[in-house]
Amino acid sequence: MSIAENVAAIRARMDAAARAAGRDPAEILLCAATKMNDADRVKEAVAAGVDCCGENRVQELVLKQPLGAYEGRPVHFIGHLQTNKVNKVVGKVALIQSVDRQELLEAVNKAALRLGLVQDILLEVNIGEEPQKGGFTPEQTLALAARMGAWPGLRLRGLMAIPPISEKKGDNCKYFAKMRNLYIDIAGKKYDNVSMVCLSMGMSDDFEDAIAEGSTMIRVGTAIFGARHYPA
Numbered sequence: 001m002s003i004a005e006n007v008a009a010i011r012a013r014m015d016a017a018a019r020a021a022g023r024d025p026a027e028i029l030l031c032a033a034t035k036m037n038d039a040d041r042v043k044e045a046v047a048a049g050v051d052c053c054g055e056n057r058v059q060e061l062v063l064k065q066p067l068g069a070y071e072g073r074p075v076h077f078i079g080h081l082q083t084n085k086v087n088k089v090v091g092k093v094a095l096i097q098s099v100d101r102q103e104l105l106e107a108v109n110k111a112a113l114r115l116g117l118v119q120d121i122l123l124e125v126n127i128g129e130e131p132q133k134g135g136f137t138p139e140q141t142l143a144l145a146a147r148m149g150a151w152p153g154l155r156l157r158g159l160m161a162i163p164p165i166s167e168k169k170g171d172n173c174k175y176f177a178k179m180r181n182l183y184i185d186i187a188g189k190k191y192d193n194v195s196m197v198c199l200s201m202g203m204s205d206d207f208e209d210a211i212a213e214g215s216t217m218i219r220v221g222t223a224i225f226g227a228r229h230y231p232a
C-alpha cells in the first residue's frame with residue numbers, strides 16, 4: 001500500500017471511530033509521526049492530507065525542514081528534547097508536544113523570550129506513572145497549568161501522553177479516560193497563558209480507543225509509513 005492509500009485508510013477508520021463515539025470527525029487531527037522517514041516520504045504524507053507532522057529528533061527536524069518536507073502543514077516536535085538543543089526547536093515548530101520536565105519548560109520559555117515569541121506547548125503526562133518514563137504526574141500537570149502565567153514565553157495548548165505498552169486491545173482505555181478528565185479539568189479553569197485545544201493521544205495500534213476516549217489528535221507513524229527500519 002502507498003502512503004496515500006494508508007492515509008486514506010486511517011482517515012476512514014478515524015471517521016468511523018469518531019462517529020461510533022458520537023463525535024464530529026472534523027474535531028480529530030492526524031499527525032504523521034515522521035521519524036526515520038526522509039523528506040520525500042514526508043512530502044508524500046503531506047500531499048495525502050495529514051494535518052501536521054511530528055518529528056522526534058532534532059537532527060531529523062533540522063535536516064528535513066530546509067528541504068521543505070513539511071511545506072503546507074505545521075510541524076510539531078514530539079520526542080525527547082535535550083535542553084541544550086532547545087534553540088534549534090523553539091520558533092521552528094508550531095507546537096512542542098513533549099514538554100516533559102520543568103527544566104525543559106524553563107529552557108523553552110527562556111529561548112522563546114530571547115526570540116520575542118510565544119511558543120505553543122503541550123505538557124507530556126506520564127499517565128501510566130511508569131518510573132522509567134518522562135512526563136509529569138497528573139498532580140504536577142494540574143499545578144503547572146495553574147502557574148503558566150509565570151512563563152510569558154509559553155502558551156499551554158493541551159496535553160500529550162504515551163500510555164504503557166499494552167498487552168491487548170482496549171488496555172489503554174483507562175489511561176486515555178484519565179487524560180480526558182485531566183484535560184477537561186484544566187480547560188474548565190481560567191489560567192493565564194492557557195488555551196486548551198489539543199489532547200494528543202493514540203498511535204497506530206490504539207488510535208480508535210483514544211478517539212473513543214476524547215483524543216483530538218492522533219500521532220501515527222507505522223500505519224502511514226510502514227515498519228521503521230532502525231540501523232543495526
Ligand SMILES: *Cc1c(COP(=O)(O)O)cnc(C)c1O
Pocket residue numbers: 033035056078079162203204205219220221222223
Ligand atoms: C513514533 C511515535 C508515534 C507513532 O508511533 P506508531 O506506533 O508508529 O504509530 C507517536 N508518538 C510518538 C511520540 C512517537 O515517537
